[in-house]
Amino acid sequence: MNYNLLKDKTVLVTGGAGFIGSNLCETLLNYNVKVVCLDNFATGKRENIAPFLKNKQFQLIEGDIRNLEDCHTACKNVDFILHQAALGSVPRSIKDPITTNDVNISGFLNMLVAARDAKVKRFVYAASSSTYGDHQALPKIEEIIGKPLSPYAITKYVNELYADIFYKTYQLDTVGLRYFNVFGKRQDPNGAYAAVIPLFVKQFINHESPVINGDGSYSRDFTYIDNVIQMNIKAITTANKDALNTVYNVAYGERTTLLELATILKTYLSEFDPAIKEIEIKHRDNRIGDIPHSLASIEKAKQLLNYNPKFSITNGLKAAVSWYWENLQVS
Ligand SMILES: NC(=O)c1ccc[n+]([C@@H]2O[C@H](COP(=O)([O-])OP(=O)(O)OC[C@H]3O[C@@H](n4cnc5c(N)ncnc54)[C@H](O)[C@@H]3O)[C@@H](O)[C@H]2O)c1
Numbered sequence: 001m002n003y004n005l006l007k008d009k010t011v012l013v014t015g016g017a018g019f020i021g022s023n024l025c026e027t028l029l030n031y032n033v034k035v036v037c038l039d040n041f042a043t044g045k046r047e048n049i050a051p052f053l054k055n056k057q058f059q060l061i062e063g064d065i066r067n068l069e070d071c072h073t074a075c076k077n078v079d080f081i082l083h084q085a086a087l088g089s090v091p092r093s094i095k096d097p098i099t100t101n102d103v104n105i106s107g108f109l110n111m112l113v114a115a116r117d118a119k120v121k122r123f124v125y126a127a128s129s130s131t132y133g134d135h136q137a138l139p140k141i142e143e144i145i146g147k148p149l150s151p152y153a154i155t156k157y158v159n160e161l162y163a164d165i166f167y168k169t170y171q172l173d174t175v176g177l178r179y180f181n182v183f184g185k186r187q188d189p190n191g192a193y194a195a196v197i198p199l200f201v202k203q204f205i206n207h208e209s210p211v212i213n214g215d216g217s218y219s220r221d222f223t224y225i226d227n228v229i230q231m232n233i234k235a236i237t238t239a240n241k242d243a244l245n246t247v248y249n250v251a252y253g254e255r256t257t258l259l260e261l262a263t264i265l266k267t268y269l270s271e272f273d274p275a276i277k278e279i280e281i282k283h284r285d286n287r288i289g290d291i292p293h294s295l296a297s298i299e300k301a302k303q304l305l306n307y308n309p310k311f312s313i314t315n316g317l318k319a320a321v322s323w324y325w326e327n328l329q330v331s
Contacts, residue, residue, distance in 0.1 A: 001230065001233050001234065001237070002237060003031035003033065003233070003237075005237040005255050006028070006031065006033045006080075006233075006236070006237065007032075008034075009031075009033060009034065009079040010029055010033075010035070010036060010078050010080075010302070011033055011034070011035055011044065011078070011079065011080045011081070011082060011236070012034070012036045012037075012074055012075060012078040012080070012081045012082070012120075013025050013028070013035060013036070013037050013038075013081075013082045013084060014037075014038045014039070014065060014074070014081070014082070014083045014084055014085035014111060015038075015039055015083075015084035015085030015086065015126075015229070016035070016037030016038065016039050016042070016044070016060075016084070017037065017039040017041055017044030017045060017046065017048050017049045017089045018039070018043060018044040018045075018048070018084060018085075019048075019182070019184075019186050019187040019188060019225075020084050020126065020179075020182060020185055020225065020228060021037070021039070021044065021082075021084040021085070021269065022044070022048035022049055023184065023185070023186065023225050023228075024082055024084070024229060024230060024232055025037055025049065025052055025058070025200075025323060026051075027229050029052055029055055029057055029058055029231070031249070032057060033057065033273060034054065034057045034058075034059075035052070035057060035058050035059070036059045036061060036074060036078060036304060037052075037058070037059070037061065037200060038061045038063055038065070038071075038085065039060070039061075039062065039063075039085065040062065040063060040064040040065075040085075041062070042087065042103070043087070043088070043191075043286060046264065047176055048186050050316060055204060061073060061074045063123075063136070064107075065103065065107030065108070065111055065138035066087050066102055066103060066106055066107045066110065067110070068110045068113065068114065071110045071111050071113070071114035071271065072114045072116070072117065072118070073312070075111075075114040075115055075116075075117070075118035075120060076118060077094050078118060078120055078135045079121050079122075080121055080122050080124070080236040081111070081115055081120050081122070081123045081124065082124050082125075082232050082236070083111050083123065083125040083126065084125075084126045085103070085107065085111075086103060086104045086107070086108070086126065086155070086156075087099065087100045087103045087104060087152075088152070088193070089146060089152065089193035089215045090149075090150040090152045090153070090289065091192070092192075092193050093150055093151035093152035093155070094150060094151060094152075094289075097151035100130070100151055100152055100155055101151065101154075101155060104152070104156065104158075104159070104205045105155050105158050105159070105162075106205070108125070108155075108158075108159050108162060109162055110297060111123075111125075111179050112162060112163070112172065112215075115125065115172060115218075116166060116170045116172050120172075121173065122173045122174070122175065122235070122236050122244070123163070123166075123172055123173065123174045123175075124174070124175045124176075124177065124232060124235040124236055125159060125163060125174065125176055125177070126148070126154065126177060126179060127156055127160055127176035127177055127178040127179070127247055128152075128156035128178055128179060129178050129179065129180040129181070129221075129249070129251070129294055129296065130148070130149070130150065130152060130156055131145050131152035131153060131156050131157045131160065131178060132145050132146055132291075132294070133145060133147045133148045133149050133153055134146040134147050134291075135145035135147075135148055138255075138293060138294075138295045139253070139296055139297040140249060140294070140295065140296050140303060141249075141297045141299075141300070142178070142246070142247055142248065142249060142297075142300050145157070147167075148178045149289050149291070150289060159176065159321050160176050160247055163176055163245075164245070167244075167245040173244045174244070174245055175236075175243070175245070175246065175247075175248070176246070176247035176248070177228075177231055177232065177235065177248055178247055178248065178249050178250060178296075179223065179228060179250045179251075180220070180221040180223050180249065180250065180251035180296050181195070181196075181220045181221060181223060181294070182223050182224075182225060182228050182250075183197040183198070183222055183223070183224060183225065183316065183317075183320055184224055184225030184226070184316065184319070184320050184323075185225065185319075185320060185323040185324075185327070187225075187320075189201060189202035189247060189324070189328065190202070196261070197222065197265070197320065198257070198324065199259070200207070200261070200262055201265055201269065201320070201321060201324045201328070202324070202328060204265060204266060204269045204276050204279060205269065205273070205276075205324065205325070205328055207275065207276070207279060208279075209279055209281060209282045210262050210265075210279075210281055210282070211279050211282045211283065211284055212258045212259060212262060212281060212283050212284075213258075213283075213284060213285065213290065214258070214277040214283065214285070214286035214287075214288050214290075215259075215283060216257055216258045216259025216260075216262070216281075216283065217257055217258075217259065217292075218258050218286075218290065218291075218292050219255040219256060219257045219258070219292075219293045219294070219295070220255070220256065220258075220261075220293075221251040221252060221253065221255055221256075221294055221295045221296045221315050222256055222261065222316070222317075223250060223251045223309075223316075224247050224252070224311035224312075224313070224315070224316025224317075224319070224320070225316075226310060226311050227250070227251075227252060227309040227310065227311055227316075228250055230307065230308070230309065230310070231248065231250045231301060231305065231307055234306065234307060235248075235305065235329070236304040236306055238304075238306075239257055240304060240305070242304060243304040243305050246304075247321065248250060248300055248301045248304075248307075249296035249297060249300065249301060250296075250298075250301065250306065251295075251296035251298055251309075252298070252309050252312060252313060252316075253295070253296055253297070253298040253309070254295070254312070254313060255293065255294075255295045256313050258294040259281070261317075262281045263281070264313075264314065264317055265317065265321065266279065266281070268317060268318055268321040269321055271312065271319075271323070272306040272325045277288060280330070
């Protein structure tokens, strides 16, 4: 990837203290790019960005995207935006749709307005595979979506609609990245809304049985963080005008069932602790609203952005498991 194109540029990463945001900040700083991080630590963690604070290329702005003034401050002298700040999790949005709406829609709109006013060159944002909603066909292709199945999915779809209108009305260049089940280092294993991979890893390390919703045949296109970083960098650096003002699936393009996932994690973790081999994988009823299968077509990203995901699910899981083994605090 050509990081030279980002020389002397400033990139604003909103939600930079979160899982995906902190990985984006880290990569950009490794290439000596100036990074501004806007975060209110709603779900992000100070320890995720602690190592960056001594880097002169890194600036932290503690603020809230629901506050337009904070967004204007963060966008000052910024060339590109990687907008990650949002409240994730479908169950969280079902429990508290109002806060999810405020952050994910009003906050998103504030960021678009601030980006427009600051004349940023490109606004790349975290969209979501949840936008495919109740559409059954596989693999998912960008142009065909169904009806949203949760308040969270609505917010992510509205983001796409607003981004499109900001291009058409104000000529703000945008790129939406529909992430599919991202995993990797620093993804939070704790709390009621933990994602399945860090949750299962934590449970195996603590010698607890992971519990699969349903018989384990449901499948997802799990995507390693490095592939997601590649797409973000390609989206801000591409010179291909046809690649802008649209949305992309960000995935590896392969399906893994939940049972396969748990079994792979168990095998990899057993290499660190042989007792993990004996842990039983348990099951309970399917969760209402969960779609059975998810699989992305990544052809559009390959064609227009030259996307070339380097990490397969197994290579990604190996890397993630090693990181958790080194870093996970038993809780
Ligand atoms: N992780 C995935 O699999 C996945 C899948 C699809 C989409 N996404 C999207 O990717 C983005 C990043 O997700 P993540 O997994 O890193 O989640 P995360 O919770 O780790 O990161 C989100 C960050 O946004 C910050 N934030 C939340 N509300 C804020 C506010 N009002 N003002 C400022 N900052 C705020 C949080 O403190 C946190 O640091 C989100 O937009 C999410 O919806 C993630």
